[in-house]
Amino acid sequence: MLETRRLTVRYGRTTAVDALDLALADDEIVTLVGPTGCGKTSVLRAVAGLLPPSDGEIRLGALRIDARHDVPPEKRGVGLVFQDFALFPHLNVADNVAFRLRDRGPAEHWIERLGLAAHRQAMPDTLSGGQKQRVALARALAHAPALMLLDEPLASLDAALKAELRWEIRDVLKAAGTPALWVTHDQTEALSVGDRMGVMHTGRLEQIDTPDVCFRLPATRFVARFLGDAAFVPGRLEADRLVTAIGHAPAPRDCTGERVDVLVRPDDLSLQPAAGGDGGNGHVAWARYEGETRLYGIGLDHGETLRVRTNHEHDYARGMRVAARICAGHPLAAFPPGD
Amino acid sequence: MRRTRASLLASLAVATAALAPIAAIATLALGADVAFDIRSLGILTHTVLLAGLSVAGAVLLGVPLAVLTTYADLPLRRLWVAALAAPLAIPSYIGAFAYFAAFGPGGELDRLIGLPSPRIEGLAGSALIMSLYTYPFVLLSTRAALQSLDGSVVDAARTLGLSLPAALWHVVLPRARNGIAAGALLVALYALSDFATPAIMGLDTFTRMIYVEYNAFGLDRAAMMSLQLLALVVIVLWLEARVRVRRERFGRRVHLPLSTGARRLALAVAAAVVMATVVVPLAVFGLWLAREGAIGFEASFAFNSAYAAGLAAAVTLVVAVPVAHAATTGGLGRLCERITYLGFGVPGIVMGTALVYIGLRLPLLYQTLALLVLAYVLRFLPLAVGAVRASSDRVEDSMVGAARSLGAGPAEAFRRVSLPLILPGVIAAAALVFLEAMRELPATLLLRPTGFDTLATYLWRVYDAGQLGRGAVPALALVAISAAALAIMLAGESRRRRLTPL
Numbered sequence: 001m002l003e004t005r006r007l008t009v010r011y012g013r014t015t016a017v018d019a020l021d022l023a024l025a026d027d028e029i030v031t032l033v034g035p036t037g038c039g040k041t042s043v044l045r046a047v048a049g050l051l052p053p054s055d056g057e058i059r060l061g062a063l064r065i066d067a068r069h070d071v072p073p074e075k076r077g078v079g080l081v082f083q084d085f086a087l088f089p090h091l092n093v094a095d096n097v098a099f100r101l102r103d104r105g106p107a108e109h110w111i112e113r114l115g116l117a118a119h120r121q122a123m124p125d126t127l128s129g130g131q132k133q134r135v136a137l138a139r140a141l142a143h144a145p146a147l148m149l150l151d152e153p154l155a156s157l158d159a160a161l162k163a164e165l166r167w168e169i170r171d172v173l174k175a176a177g178t179p180a181l182w183v184t185h186d187q188t189e190a191l192s193v194g195d196r197m198g199v200m201h202t203g204r205l206e207q208i209d210t211p212d213v214c215f216r217l218p219a220t221r222f223v224a225r226f227l228g229d230a231a232f233v234p235g236r237l238e239a240d241r242l243v244t245a246i247g248h249a250p251a252p253r254d255c256t257g258e259r260v261d262v263l264v265r266p267d268d269l270s271l272q273p274a275a276g277g278d279g280g281n282g283h284v285a286w287a288r289y290e291g292e293t294r295l296y297g298i299g300l301d302h303g304e305t306l307r308v309r310t311n312h313e314h315d316y317a318r319g320m321r322v323a324a325r326i327c328a329g330h331p332l333a334a335f336p337p338g339d
Numbered sequence: 340m341r342r343t344r345a346s347l348l349a350s351l352a353v354a355t356a357a358l359a360p361i362a363a364i365a366t367l368a369l370g371a372d373v374a375f376d377i378r379s380l381g382i383l384t385h386t387v388l389l390a391g392l393s394v395a396g397a398v399l400l401g402v403p404l405a406v407l408t409t410y411a412d413l414p415l416r417r418l419w420v421a422a423l424a425a426p427l428a429i430p431s432y433i434g435a436f437a438y439f440a441a442f443g444p445g446g447e448l449d450r451l452i453g454l455p456s457p458r459i460e461g462l463a464g465s466a467l468i469m470s471l472y473t474y475p476f477v478l479l480s481t482r483a484a485l486q487s488l489d490g491s492v493v494d495a496a497r498t499l500g501l502s503l504p505a506a507l508w509h510v511v512l513p514r515a516r517n518g519i520a521a522g523a524l525l526v527a528l529y530a531l532s533d534f535a536t537p538a539i540m541g542l543d544t545f546t547r548m549i550y551v552e553y554n555a556f557g558l559d560r561a562a563m564m565s566l567q568l569l570a571l572v573v574i575v576l577w578l579e580a581r582v583r584v585r586r587e588r589f590g591r592r593v594h595l596p597l598s599t600g601a602r603r604l605a606l607a608v609a610a611a612v613v614m615a616t617v618v619v620p621l622a623v624f625g626l627w628l629a630r631e632g633a634i635g636f637e638a639s640f641a642f643n644s645a646y647a648a649g650l651a652a653a654v655t656l657v658v659a660v661p662v663a664h665a666a667t668t669g670g671l672g673r674l675c676e677r678i679t680y681l682g683f684g685v686p687g688i689v690m691g692t693a694l695v696y697i698g699l700r701l702p703l704l705y706q707t708l709a710l711l712v713l714a715y716v717l718r719f720l721p722l723a724v725g726a727v728r729a730s731s732d733r734v735e736d737s738m739v740g741a742a743r744s745l746g747a748g749p750a751e752a753f754r755r756v757s758l759p760l761i762l763p764g765v766i767a768a769a770a771l772v773f774l775e776a777m778r779e780l781p782a783t784l785l786l787r788p789t790g791f792d793t794l795a796t797y798l799w800r801v802y803d804a805g806q807l808g809r810g811a812v813p814a815l816a817l818v819a820i821s822a823a824a825l826a827i828m829l830a831g832e833s834r835r836r837r838l839t840p841l
Contacts, residue, residue: 048740048744049743049744050736050740050743072743072748072749073740073743073744074743074744074745074746074747074748076744077746078744079744079745080740080741080744082737082740082741084735084737086735086737086738086740086741087738087741088738088741088742088756089733089760090759090760099742099745099747099755100745100746100747136741139741139745140744140745143745143746145744149744
């Protein structure tokens with residue numbers, strides 16, 4: 001449905017998007033995630049036609065767009081949902097949703113589907129944030145876009161609403177069979193709603209894959225750190241195993257090199273109280289209670305501090321000697337040392 | 340892209356036109372035989388004293404009334420606020436006119452009930468009138484500051500041992516200081532620029548003497564004094580730019596409990612102020628209307644006023660849209676916009692003098708209505724540019740982007756999204772310019788073509804000829820017009836406040 005080839009966007013001298021290759025299948029939801037200023041919103045605006053590409057090509061269905069051949073936004077057949085909703089303040093909910101429709105049927109359908117029936121006549125500034133976002137979504141869907149673009153759709157909502165709307169938007173997009181490119185800076189959101197996710201950093205796509213692969217086997221240390229707590233433990237590659245001072249794990253398939261840094265996340269580790277013959281390899285430096293789980297900072301004897309997540313039942317006192325061990329059954333990511 | 344370049348060019352042209360009067364004044368002043376002498380010193384003293392006393396009077400009236408109407412439980416509070424703000428709707432020269440006629444030996448008060456009263460004139464009279472008709476600036480700016488102040492600071496001060504009046508003095512007023520200062524500087528600007536009030540009161544200020552010199556064919560001396568007056572205006576504007584009005588989040592309201600006696604006293608003071616500012620002039624004009632009717636008044640005066648002001652409103656609007664648009668495109672456009680704001684600081688009498696000189700140099704314009712309309716446009720353009728920009732700020736890029744992504748072309752997006760959103764602001768701006776131009780006196784006096792009389796100039800002629808009674812109809816018409824202007828302005832403000840999320 002959507003394909004970008006070496007898409008580049010520059011503002012004056014700064015390059016916001018640098019030779020980006022991205023492809024979206026016909027009913028796929030791809031999230032684009034990265035820190036502020038990584039260029040993810042520029043990708044979206046370029047695809048929507050609100051920002052001309054400086055170089056490279058955008059293919060949208062049968063359309064070919066590049067720096068010389070522009071197609072205005074209204075001819076692209078994309079729906080856009082903005083962070084600030086961009087509802088028309090002089091039109092009520094029904095008129096917003098049916099903005100350019102002759103047949104108001106689709107508008108009614110999406111108003112009902114998104115639970116806005118009671119607010120048909122309401123003006124946008126009387127709605128709550130969640131309602132505004134539903135109207136924005138209904139408006140975009142009612143105009144039957146071939147591709148949906150969502151720009152931080154949940155960023156201006158509060159936490160409880162975020163979690164609820166996240167799933168609702170995904171369900172609605174899947175029900176409509178509309179592919180979507182969903183931009184967010186929130187890694188939890190990106191991990192949970194996307195069929196695939198792309199991680200951007202300084203204008204480049206660092207990795208694009210399923211959320212599970214991005215999280216477990218990040219392509220770069222940046223991706224590893226951005227998606228969650230990450231520590232790197234020195235180790236060796238021995239046959240198909242990664243061996244470290246705190247245990248071993250299967251090596252990923254394409255792993256090369258003898259000395260490696262192994263990525264361990266807090267839930268790849270287990271914790272045992274030091275007892276009997278096992279004197280342990282560190283002590284509890286700090287502990288945080290998180291409800292269902294506990295997060296411990298373990299000061300290893302040779303100096304590093306690792307984070308370990310355990311079941312909430314294990315309550316270890318600060319200063320207690322423990323043994324932290326790798327317990328992951330799946331392959332762990334490995335990086336050339338010191339890069 | 341093409342549209343941007345066009346509006347930038349238009350904006351440059353307007354900025355050049357806005358600089359022209361100041362350049363004209365400067366050129367003209369070079370020919371003056373004296374720059375500053377002992378007489379100028381007197382004029383300067385009078386002008387500065389008038390501005391200072393007006394500010395003092397306006398603050399003394401405005402601040403206590405603001406505290407009372409904001410914090411105390413007065414019956415019909417909203418009505419009192421409206422009544423106390425009403426003097427804004429009466430040009431101070433109308434007040435000066437009424438007071439000049441009502442008091443003193445042979446005044447209406449004397450004639451009607453034989454009550455002897457001192458003549459209201461000179462510095463004291465000018466300062467009194469000016470304070471009475473400008474204190475609402477201070478009232479409104481102070482109220483805005485007081486309303487946004489969280490009442491819990493007063494509670495905190497009282498738990499720390501301060502009495503309520505002491506808490507108001509030490510905790511509330513210092514934080515409202517910038518609001519008070521903002522209002523006071525508006526008063527100063529008004530007092531420096533106003534022509535007719537000191538003229539009617541017989542006080543030799545810059546504005547009055549510029550007019551005297553102009554009538555004595557001393558255009559270069561008028562220009563020299565204009566330049567000196569502009570220097571004073573620049574000082575006030577500079578101070579104004581330094582005052583930052585801090586907006587706090589609205590908190591709990593401060594409550595000021597009043598004893599019955601104190602409440603009666605407060606209401607009596609408020610009633611006296613409304614009496615002095617609104618009832619006295621209206622009573623005087625009503626009396627004249629009953630006594631002399633509309634003798635001497637011709638409908639053409641009202642028609643001329645509306646015609647010139649209508650042209651000014653139309654031209655201002657046509658010019659304001661590109662200036663406002665160019666201001667959003669970059670540094671040069673913003674500079675041009677800033678330059679057009681100069682017109683607001685140029686007193687009407689100075690603008691008149693400058694354009695008379697330009698008219699003498701360009702015979703094509705001399706004694707034409709076009710020159711008068713140009714004066715209005717340059718004076719009031721900032722009002723329109725401000726209103727157009729405020730309303731176009733409502734149209735965010737994302738709204739146009741949303742319309743485009745839904746399949747609307749640029750023309751449809753403008754017609755269905757941008758235009759409906761900016762139209763109310765544009766119409767309000769046009770109405771405001773129209774009404775301000777209707778009540779403008781000094782520039783009109785200097786620039787009107789021979790035989791072209793407006794409501795304001797007719798009122799001035801009536802005063803000049805000593806036939807005060809004939810002023811009833813134009814004065815009442817001007818009050819009605821000004822009230823409409825005020826209503827439009829306040830409606831626009833409350834709309835903006837509603838649309839701005841906190």
